[in-house]
Amino acid sequence: MSNKYIEEASKLSPRAKAMLEDFKADLEKGISRIGILNDEEIYQAELEKIFGKRWNYLAHETEIPNNGDYVLRYIGDDKFIVTRDSNGKINAILDVCPHRGASVCRAEKGNSSHFRCPYHGWNFKNNGELVGAPAFKDAYDGLDRSQWGMKHAPRVEKFHGFIFACLDEYAPSLEESLSGMAWYLDMIFSLQDEGMEVLGEPQRFTIKGNWKIAAENFSGDDYHLMYLHKSTYDIGVMQIPLKENMKGYHIQAGNGHGVSFSIDLESEDPLFFFYPEEIVKTFNLDNLSEDQLRLARGSRVCVGNIFPNISFLMLPLSPDPKNVPPTPLFTWRIWRPIGKDEIEVFNWFFMYKNTSEEFKRASYQAAVSSFGIAGTFEMDDPVPWETMTRNAGGTFAKKHMKLNLQMGLNGMGTSKQVMDWPFPGIAHYPRFEEGNQRAMYRTYIEEMLKDE
Structure with a gap:
């Protein structure tokens, strides 16, 4: 295959280019285009321009x-x-x-x-x-x-210990590409000297949805918990009241990455994601910088997306609220695109190596029951994601339908930028805002229109 053929194959048609340029113009006003969520040419271009270029x-x-x-x-x-x-x-x-x-x-x-x-x-x-x-x-x-x-x-x-690959030999290094997200991941992974290990096999299942919907959800859509996942709090799966859970920060961590913390930085009691005292004793807090220690100490929930399609979540949940207390879990997944309107989910569960087998089993059980294939949270999300993707394929919708991404923009709502944020990235408080999603799409459009 000649280089000329490769270059021509990656070029967008005037129609697709116009879709993305219109999206770019609208995004700064907090508006997105539904058509990019189910378009064959856009999907084919993503394989080359996004997945072929990023880690x-x-x-x-x-x-x-x-x-x-x-x-x-x-x-x-x-x-x-x-x-x-x-x-x-x-x-x-x-x-x-x-x-x-x-x-x-x-x-x-x-x-x-x-x-x-x-x-x-x-x-x-x-x-x-x-x-x-x-x-x-x-x-x-x-x-x-x-x-x-x-x-x-x-x-x-x-x-x-997390293995990444990049198909572009000229791309920046992994750590450079991770930008500010590297600091937050380093905080999580360095809590214990031994690091983390995989619990069991990664679960695999498909969703009739577009990968970008799942990625933007984990980038910073905490708002949907208050309605879509309300039943999980009602039955006691989640111990943090939903409005209380919104007290935290959205952080645009650079390069399209987004991370979110439910947090109490002023808490007198160390939280550490609600790990029990016997697990906290295994942490080597000397591994953390002073700022990382402060953040980890006050953190209740952490959720994020590494652009383009790697999402993670750490929080305490209960598999059986009447009989089992909430146990901290860590889920890490990729939203692998297998078409313009379908993703295959690879879903891993992790725990720190130097913890008891009993605790690992409890964490795995909590993870599978909530974010496993038939988990209480996992079964909720595909319902709107699938209808969003299906609607995005509509002839009229693709041409005319715009979507609202304005929460927290230009003073809308209670969320405001934290001007003295001491950690990497751009932060907003509380989590009633969609800046992380807008930042993700800003990077997405930049990559898609590069060299056009």
């Missing part, structure tokens, strides 16, 4: 702890084998045989020193190196095997 989460190192371990994961519509090779190095290898293009990996996870293509038997080490093929001397004598190994993602980096 994508693939796996956690605790999923592949041993040499030879691997898992299958995705970046957009490309499938990668994430391996810890025989030398302990982590690789992200495109699951495409360079002979005729077949997939070589036929299991979602496992341990193997080699991968063999089922079509003609080309054989590769777990670092992607071609080592042989049937009747190699007769068929390929003289072939330079070093030139025909499997294709690697150009960039692979880790952040506290």
